[in-house]
Amino acid sequence: MSLLLELDSITREFGAFTALHGITLRLPPGRVGLLGPNGAGKSTLLKILMGLIPPSSGVGRVLDQPLGGDSDSAANWKLRRLIGFMPEADALVPGLTGIEYVSLAGQLYGMSRRQSQRRAHEVLSYLGLEEARYRNVEEYSAGMKQRAKLAQALVHDPPVLLLDEPTSGLDPAGRDTMLNLIRELGTDHGKSVILSTHLLADVQAVCQQVVIIAGGSVRGQGTVEELCARRADRFKLRVQGDTTRFRDDLLNEGVAVLAENGQGELRVTVPAGWSNLAFFKLADVNDVIIRALLRDDETLEELFLRTVNDGPIKQMVG
Ligand SMILES: Nc1ncnc2c1ncn2[C@@H]1O[C@H](COP(=O)(O)OP(=O)(O)OP(=O)(O)O)[C@@H](O)[C@H]1O
Numbered sequence: 397m398s399l400l401l402e403l404d405s406i407t408r409e410f411g412a413f414t415a416l417h418g419i420t421l422r423l424p425p426g427r428v429g430l431l432g433p434n435g436a437g438k439s440t441l442l443k444i445l446m447g448l449i450p451p452s453s454g455v456g457r458v459l460d461q462p463l464g465g466d467s468d469s470a471a472n473w474k475l476r477r478l479i480g481f482m483p484e485a486d487a488l489v490p491g492l493t494g495i496e497y498v499s500l501a502g503q504l505y506g507m508s509r510r511q512s513q514r515r516a517h518e519v520l521s522y523l524g525l526e527e528a529r530y531r532n533v534e535e536y537s538a539g540m541k542q543r544a545k546l547a548q549a550l551v552h553d554p555p556v557l558l559l560d561e562p563t564s565g566l567d568p569a570g571r572d573t574m575l576n577l578i579r580e581l582g583t584d585h586g587k588s589v590i591l592s593t594h595l596l597a598d599v600q601a602v603c604q605q606v607v608i609i610a611g612g613s614v615r616g617q618g619t620v621e622e623l624c625a626r627r628a629d630r631f632k633l634r635v636q637g638d639t640t641r642f643r644d645d646l647l648n649e650g651v652a653v654l655a656e657n658g659q660g661e662l663r664v665t666v667p668a669g670w671s672n673l674a675f676f677k678l679a680d681v682n683d684v685i686i687r688a689l690l691r692d693d694e695t696l697e698e699l700f701l702r703t704v705n706d707g708p709i710k711q712m713v714g
Pocket residue numbers: 410413414415432433434435436437438439440441
């Protein structure tokens with residue numbers, strides 16, 4: 397099966413500034429979250445994937461279609477047909493009805509007028525805009541505007557969707573609707589999705605894979621569960637009894653106590669070579685009982701902050 401993305405050492409320079417430093421990625425089809433702080437290089441990467449700008453060096457493919465041809469080349473045109481792009485910016489055209497707007501997008505992708513109008517009706521209905529399709533897009537609510545932008549990305553029925561902050565500006569209900577639609581496009585319609593966002597919860601709600609980029613480099617890659625579970629050194633302890641001396645002994649043994657709730661629950665990080673039996677020995681000598689000892693996986697948010705602040709998590713890359 398074709399890979400969704402195969403990127404080898406993609407760099408992109410803008411004058412003396414390097415926005416992307418050797419991005420290497422292999423991703424199977426599916427729903428991928430592209431996470432990164434402001435200026436990480438997400439938009440630059442999306443533009444390269446869509447064939448809008450070439451990489452300065454490196455090679456890559458999207459579903460077997462090579463990147464980096466001339467913008468007018470047949471290869472580049474093929475690449476763009478593979479992808480539907482939903483921009484973050486308000487890309488709606490005032491004065492057009494929903495149907496006209498989506499149908500125009502179809503024609504820009506090379507569809508005939510008739511074909512694009514038929515598809516516009518189809519996708520607008522699918523996205524819950526059937527009733528609003530003859531209204532001007534500038535009258536739409538924030539949620540409807542986002543769905544209209546998604547409709548124009550879907551009009552030519554591409555196998556890949558690139559979504560830039562698709563829940564931007566939405567209230568919780570609108571956000572839920574959008575995330576459900578994106579998930580459904582993957583599960584029920586076989587679309588691959590690359591979701592570029594700052595919102596970790598959106599990635600957790602929708603994506604199977606996550607790529608973390610910061611400073612123009614990939615800092616982590618894997619499934620959400622894998623990435624969050626890779627901290628095998630973190631535990632949650634539920635302890636009965638006076639924890640004061642037990643806690644001091646843990647500290648003496650090199651265990652870091654990250655949090656304690658005053659009711660016997662501690663979150664700790666253990667040093668290299670630690671054996672969990674030591675928890676029980678220390679409990680024994682300090683007259684406390686360990687009621688629970690659980691692996692304490694990181695939340696995606698904790699992982700993201702640690703990854704972005706500490707630099708590459710080497711075992712996750714490549
Ligand atoms: N055309 C350009 N000329 C010069 N520098 C650029 C250009 N485009 C992007 N950059 C720089 O490249 C870096 C990455 O920018 P990019 O827009 O890709 O980041 P991003 O992750 O999408 O950020 P955000 O989440 O804020 O949109 C930034 O430092 C940006 O200033």
